[in-house]
Amino acid sequence: MVYPTPPAMLLARDLRPADLDHDLPGALLRTYAWMFAARTADNRILELFRQGLIRGTVTGGQGNEGLIVPLALLADKAVDVISITHRGLGAHLIWSGHLVDHLNQYFANAASPTQAREGNVHHGDPKNRSLPMISHLGIMVSNVLGATDSQRRSGRPAMGFAFIGDGSSSTGDVHESLNLASVLGLPILFVIENNRYAYSTPVSEQYAPGLELWRRAAGYGIEGFALDCTGDLAVILKSFAAAIDTVRRTGRPLLIEAQTLRLRGHAAYDTCDYLKPGESDAFFAADPLPKLRARLLQEGHEGPVGALEAEIAAFIEACLRIALAQPRPGPAGMADGLFAPPLPVAWVPSLDSAPPGPTPRTEVLTMAQALNRALRKILTEVPAALVLGQDIATYGGAFKVTEDLFRDFGRPRVMNLPLAESASTGYAIGLAVNGHRPIEEFQFADFSTEATTQIVLNAATFHFRSGARVPLVLRLPCGGGLTFGSFHSEELESFFLAMPGLKALYPSNPQDAFNALLAAFEDGNPVLLFEHKGLYRRGKEAVTWDPAFRAVWQPACVRPGDFATFVTYGEAVHLAREVCEYFAAEYERQFELWDLRGLSPLRLDAIKESLVRTGRLIVLHEGRRTHGFGAELVARLTEEHFASLVAPPLRLGALDLPVPFAPELEAAFRPTRDKVIAAVANWLG
Numbered sequence: 001m002v003y004p005t006p007p008a009m010l011l012a013r014d015l016r017p018a019d020l021d022h023d024l025p026g027a028l029l030r031t032y033a034w035m036f037a038a039r040t041a042d043n044r045i046l047e048l049f050r051q052g053l054i055r056g057t058v059t060g061g062q063g064n065e066g067l068i069v070p071l072a073l074l075a076d077k078a079v080d081v082i083s084i085t086h087r088g089l090g091a092h093l094i095w096s097g098h099l100v101d102h103l104n105q106y107f108a109n110a111a112s113p114t115q116a117r118e119g120n121v122h123h124g125d126p127k128n129r130s131l132p133m134i135s136h137l138g139i140m141v142s143n144v145l146g147a148t149d150s151q152r153r154s155g156r157p158a159m160g161f162a163f164i165g166d167g168s169s170s171t172g173d174v175h176e177s178l179n180l181a182s183v184l185g186l187p188i189l190f191v192i193e194n195n196r197y198a199y200s201t202p203v204s205e206q207y208a209p210g211l212e213l214w215r216r217a218a219g220y221g222i223e224g225f226a227l228d229c230t231g232d233l234a235v236i237l238k239s240f241a242a243a244i245d246t247v248r249r250t251g252r253p254l255l256i257e258a259q260t261l262r263l264r265g266h267a268a269y270d271t272c273d274y275l276k277p278g279e280s281d282a283f284f285a286a287d288p289l290p291k292l293r294a295r296l297l298q299e300g301h302e303g304p305v306g307a308l309e310a311e312i313a314a315f316i317e318a319c320l321r322i323a324l325a326q327p328r329p330g331p332a333g334m335a336d337g338l339f340a341p342p343l344p345v346a347w348v349p350s351l352d353s354a355p356p357g358p359t360p361r362t363e364v365l366t367m368a369q370a371l372n373r374a375l376r377k378i379l380t381e382v383p384a385a386l387v388l389g390q391d392i393a394t395y396g397g398a399f400k401v402t403e404d405l406f407r408d409f410g411r412p413r414v415m416n417l418p419l420a421e422s423a424s425t426g427y428a429i430g431l432a433v434n435g436h437r438p439i440e441e442f443q444f445a446d447f448s449t450e451a452t453t454q455i456v457l458n459a460a461t462f463h464f465r466s467g468a469r470v471p472l473v474l475r476l477p478c479g480g481g482l483t484f485g486s487f488h489s490e491e492l493e494s495f496f497l498a499m500p501g502l503k504a505l506y507p508s509n510p511q512d513a514f515n516a517l518l519a520a521f522e523d524g525n526p527v528l529l530f531e532h533k534g535l536y537r538r539g540k541e542a543v544t545w546d547p548a549f550r551a552v553w554q555p556a557c558v559r560p561g562d563f564a565t566f567v568t569y570g571e572a573v574h575l576a577r578e579v580c581e582y583f584a585a586e587y588e589r590q591f592e593l594w595d596l597r598g599l600s601p602l603r604l605d606a607i608k609e610s611l612v613r614t615g616r617l618i619v620l621h622e623g624r625r626t627h628g629f630g631a632e633l634v635a636r637l638t639e640e641h642f643a644s645l646v647a648p649p650l651r652l653g654a655l656d657l658p659v660p661f662a663p664e665l666e667a668a669f670r671p672t673r674d675k676v677i678a679a680v681a682n683w684l685g
């Protein structure tokens, strides 16, 4: 399909600071052309929405062009990073792609950048470092930090553009990201688009009256200033150009609070009845577009302005005709779009990256040490790999899993991060999307709930909605039994895996842990690695390079048996082994014990075969029973082979309570050897 050729004025997508000095009228004319294109496209999109030809919602950028167009023109689109918000169609048009591509997105056509899996302005162009937005405001800011840092690590003189509304300035992620950019020293231009409203909420209800948001910069130790983006475009262009130069040159963040406008209310459906009398008229009076037009006419550009307006309007209509006739999407291939294909590494076939000798090198290691060896191997063999988390550098992590890595690999490959799980995870996502391969340690799995949106809505959906991959390993020290109480003992597999797009491994021994970390790392998707704290130092076992390490995605048969199929994972494998031994000795019943290992995707074929043989199913896990992972396991295992069951399945887990603190209470809460034996004996009848 040949798309219409854009008008000559829209072929140039850049403005350089020198252009402002040498040919200011030309620069203003080009800025006007793009502002006019963005406005006209936004207006037409609104009309088409009202005609029912666009679904979802339409949040226009009308009034924001004086901010977004200059910035997008001045950015270096060959290296910089951006995440455009719901007021930034102008930036999308300038950054990359053809207008038809962007219209395809609005119409949810088959050829849309998101394959119609996302709507409205929720697209980006990750290959060109435009990171797509999700609805959750504030979340993308840290992604910009990560991708910009990735660019810089690769030696490119990049900077990032992060947009924040007056409303989203209140989110935790924005605060976390401003602090993170400052402490890491990242070249990010933070731009607050202050249009005085968040949906219907005026700024007086968003932050204390009289405050100016740009003054927050000082609190983060960065520069900041205010800029009226409804005013003189020459001033706006020069101010932005100077700010961009400062950020690129200093490598430090900078915060601009830009006064801007939201001429059409929050979205197409907004009644705007919360506006004070005359307020809307005042907005339109401040509109930068007619003001710039009047200036250009006054300066004698009537001819070019009229010509470019006619050309742009005709171009937009031609593009709309094409986009309206594009094929609709179909579901074929949708299910395969959840995960990206693996990113295999050509590993040195040895435990420690040394050339392999005639006999494979073996070390007797705890699980914590096995994980440390795997991290060391990854950092040695994959330059794009990096390890991030709290207290993981000199201290070696709360459980010493990263011990000595900082000493041997140094910063920035082994990096402490501030206490900000959400922005840290968003930063890791940004690094991953741009080609780095971060491994993030959460100090305790419990604290990953702070990053829930980043994990389950952003990272997990990224590939599905954009086609980009997010090779990210999230290490989660989990589980109880150590008298740590409710907030340091959680089992979160059901919580996270209720949402699509995450893979998960849960090893039960040192060799599997070593294998699981390598397998998770080369999967090329967001992978949760559950590490039970009780297993870190449970004992030492021989660990070696295992050419079949990817088999850790499959369940392992720990003990053969014919009477019942017993499925579990993590620390409970050890408990289950004792239970199996007890029933073999006391009841002469042999249970076939399976260690699940891979929790997502679930590979249950071998266990199903076992169940067909035994006809009896026991599922055990440490987490709570209600909505526990066992519910899914029992359902999946029995729905196909229901007829071969000779007994109802037995599902064992913890009580439906917060994890209690005292050892006596925790023992009553968790499955223990005696309780499991009693439950199984009762089930046997």
Ligand SMILES: Cc1ncc(C[n+]2csc(CCOP(=O)(O)OP(=O)(O)O)c2C)c(N)n1
Pocket: 087, 135, 136, 137, 164, 165, 166, 167, 168, 169, 171, 193, 195, 197, 198, 199, 262, 266
């Ligand atoms: C975290 C979050 N909460 C609520 C919403 C719903 N919502 C969508 S836009 C919006 C207002 C945003 O205001 P602001 O940040 O000022 O940006 P503006 O729309 O004014 O450009 C709200 C509340 C959201 N998208 N994200």
Ligand SMILES: [Mg+2]
Pocket: 165, 166, 167, 193, 194, 195, 196, 197, 198, 199
């Ligand atoms: Mg706002």
